[in-house]
Amino acid sequence: MKFLNVEIPVKxxxxxxxxxxxxxxxxxxxxTGAEKPLCIAVERSGGQIGTWECKVHGTPExxxxxxxxxxxxxxxxxxxWGGFKVYICGDDALAExxxxxxxxxxxxxxxxxxxxxxxxxxxxxxxxxxxxxxAPFQKAESVGRHTTGARIGFDAGGSDRKVSAVIDxxxxxxxxxxxxxKTISDPSYHYVGILAAMQTAAAKIMEKGRKVDGIGVSSxxxxxxxxxxxxxxxxxxxxxxxxxxxxxxxxxxxxxLGRMLGYEIPxxxxxxxxxxxxxxxxxxxxxxxMGIAMGTSEAVGYVDADGNICGWLNELAFAPVDAQxxxxxxxxxxxxxxxxxxxxxxxxxxxxxxxGIELNEEDAPAAKLKVVQGLMAEDDPRAVKxxxxxxxxxxxxxxxxxxxxxxxxxxxxxxxMSGKGGDIILATAARxxxxxxxxxxxxxxxxxxxxxxxxxxxxxxxxxxxx
Numbered sequence: 001m002k003f004l005n006v007e008i009p010v011k012x013x014x015x016x017x018x019x020x021x022x023x024x025x026x027x028x029x030x031x032t033g034a035e036k037p038l039c040i041a042v043e044r045s046g047g048q049i050g051t052w053e054c055k056v057h058g059t060p061e062x063x064x065x066x067x068x069x070x071x072x073x074x075x076x077x078x079x080x081w082g083g084f085k086v087y088i089c090g091d092d093a094l095a096e097x098x099x100x101x102x103x104x105x106x107x108x109x110x111x112x113x114x115x116x117x118x119x120x121x122x123x124x125x126x127x128x129x130x131x132x133x134x135a136p137f138q139k140a141e142s143v144g145r146h147t148t149g150a151r152i153g154f155d156a157g158g159s160d161r162k163v164s165a166v167i168d169x170x171x172x173x174x175x176x177x178x179x180x181x182k183t184i185s186d187p188s189y190h191y192v193g194i195l196a197a198m199q200t201a202a203a204k205i206m207e208k209g210r211k212v213d214g215i216g217v218s219s220x221x222x223x224x225x226x227x228x229x230x231x232x233x234x235x236x237x238x239x240x241x242x243x244x245x246x247x248x249x250x251x252x253x254x255x256x257l258g259r260m261l262g263y264e265i266p267x268x269x270x271x272x273x274x275x276x277x278x279x280x281x282x283x284x285x286x287x288x289x290m291g292i293a294m295g296t297s298e299a300v301g302y303v304d305a306d307g308n309i310c311g312w313l314n315e316l317a318f319a320p321v322d323a324q325x326x327x328x329x330x331x332x333x334x335x336x337x338x339x340x341x342x343x344x345x346x347x348x349x350x351x352x353x354x355x356g357i358e359l360n361e362e363d364a365p366a367a368k369l370k371v372v373q374g375l376m377a378e379d380d381p382r383a384v385k386x387x388x389x390x391x392x393x394x395x396x397x398x399x400x401x402x403x404x405x406x407x408x409x410x411x412x413x414x415x416x417m418s419g420k421g422g423d424i425i426l427a428t429a430a431r432x433x434x435x436x437x438x439x440x441x442x443x444x445x446x447x448x449x450x451x452x453x454x455x456x457x458x459x460x461x462x463x464x465x466x467x
């Protein structure tokens with residue numbers, strides 16, 4: 001196929017989405033003949049800067065391709081790393097194009113506002129000469145896998161909260177309590193539930209004659225320095241209450257528990273996707289783990305090759321994967337071709353009618369997914385096409401993610417991956433990677449039994465380093 005004057009050889013296309021343009025292959029083949037050095041740098045909290053070295057064409061006939069390449073690359077890096085300042089080093093015209101996109105009325109206004117809320121800084125796009133590009137700087141911190149001592153692990157989900165008491169790596173108590181965080185506007189509801197769970201686990205630890213040595217929290221959302229910056233769990237909470245009572249809700253609960261017990265307790269708060277990846281790393285005894293959960297959205301976590309949780313956003317639901325001009329738009333961000341429409345129940349719902357499966361438009365998304373899963377359980381060939389198409393998406397996107405992450409294992413989770421459909425997704429993705437990305441060393445897999453036994457709240461308990 002040819003896209004923006006770039007010839008892209010593709011061997012595998014989804015049967016139900018023949019217009020799909022794998023972004024990873026576009027990035028790869030766009031580079032052919034590009035000679036002008038360009039550096040894209042993204043700055044986030046703590047003075048950390050990620051840099052991406054590449055080349056653009058800088059010719060009139062490739063102007064549109066250059067602009068598209070930089071737009072998609074900046075977008076991917078922002079949603080992977082996170083940041084409030086983008087440096088375009090080596091091309092003033094491309095920098096101005098990016099600056100206009102990330103303006104109040106620009107095409108990336110959503111991304112600009114999101115990053116400003118996360119980092120509490122005005123979003124900037126800066127143009128620099130290539131030889132003045134910033135140096136990369138990352139704070140490598142080992143997080144998790146601390147198993148000595150008596151610890152509390154708390155996992156905040158959208159429909160239940162789970163807490164574990166863990167002593168020297170052994171879970172001595174675990175409980176799961178139904179709650180409704182997404183429907184309650186009063187943050188005291190959330191706080192009371194969090195503190196109650198911590199108190200329960202602390203009581204179990206004290207029954208063993210031990211003191212609480214640390215609290216680890218796994219929670220949906222974006223967390224910077226243990227502060228909640230954005231989280232759907234608190235979606236009904238107003239901005240004033242969010243700023244005053246939610247941003248520090250987990251550290252406040254830990255401090256109040258410490259006051260009750262008479263001593264300070266170390267606490268670490270991390271994104272639940274990252275903790276899921278940490279649980280996978282602990283179960284496998286390896287590093288370089290990416291976890292992807294395909295459910296309501298695409299949730300991604302990553303533990304790097306050194307066993308660290310990097311502090312990156314990893315919000316790849318909003319990172320682009322498809323370059324086709326008429327790709328489906330995400331209702332929240334307004335952008336097209338992003339992961340949420342390819343690796344969630346939305347993808348199943350999008351593809352089912354194309355396979356000839358009629359869905360009741362009045363049904364909730366989860367109910368529509370169940371219809372397709374029911375057909376798949378009966379080996380309906382229409383449902384097979386749906387899952388094979390998602391498998392092609394996944395195979396190509398693994399090749400894309402491998403350009404940005406050092407991955408040794410990818411573990412696929414979530415309700416879209418359940419049953420026969422999940423098996424088809426994995427097998428199809430592996431075949432696509434064998435044929436199109438043989439240099440990529442991993443293939444997506446389902447968590448093994450050992451990994452499943454490492455509960456997320458138990459993995460969260462290992463986050464803080466006890467003194």
